[in-house]
Amino acid sequence: MARYLSEVKGPRFWAWAAAGDAETPLWHADLTGGIALVLGAEGRGVRPLVRRTCDGAVSIPIAGEVESLNVSVAAGVLLYEARRQRNGG
Numbered sequence: 363m364a365r366y367l368s369e370v371k372g373p374r375f376w377a378w379a380a381a382g383d384a385e386t387p388l389w390h391a392d393l394t395g396g397i398a399l400v401l402g403a404e405g406r407g408v409r410p411l412v413r414r415t416c417d418g419a420v421s422i423p424i425a426g427e428v429e430s431l432n433v434s435v436a437a438g439v440l441l442y443e444a445r446r447q448r449n450g451g
Contacts, residue, residue, distance in 0.1 A: 364415040367398065377416040379408045380436055384419035391420045393444035401440075404433050 367377045375396035400416055402408035413419060422431060422439050431439070 363400070363409075364411045367400070367412065367415045370398070371415075371417065376418070379413045379416040379419040380422070380440060381407055381413065381419045382421055382430055384421040386418060386420050387423050388420040388440060388443045391418065392447070393440075394447050397444065399437070399440050399444070401433050401437055404430070 371377055375398070376392075377398040377400055378391060378393070379400045380402070400408055400412060402412075407413075408416075408419075420440070422436060424431065
């Protein structure tokens with residue numbers, strides 16, 4: 363995965379890793395252009411080498427006592443935010 367991301371990334375295509383400990387909330391990331399959203403395995407997350415290969419990492423802020431989201435739920439939230447940004451808000 364890291365090798366593939368290194369090959370396809372460029373000025374018009376960014377890779378964002380989804381990580382619970384990322385400092386950038388998903389709504390502060392520019393998800394309007396060509397992007398790859400990289401999600402890791404539930405529990406383990408994105409592997410360190412893959413995360414370092416990505417251009418940045420985004421988090422999904424969660425209220426309450428939920429520790430983490432199921433990977434399919436996280437994917438849905440990230441895709442919804444990307445679509446929202448592309449539609450102008």
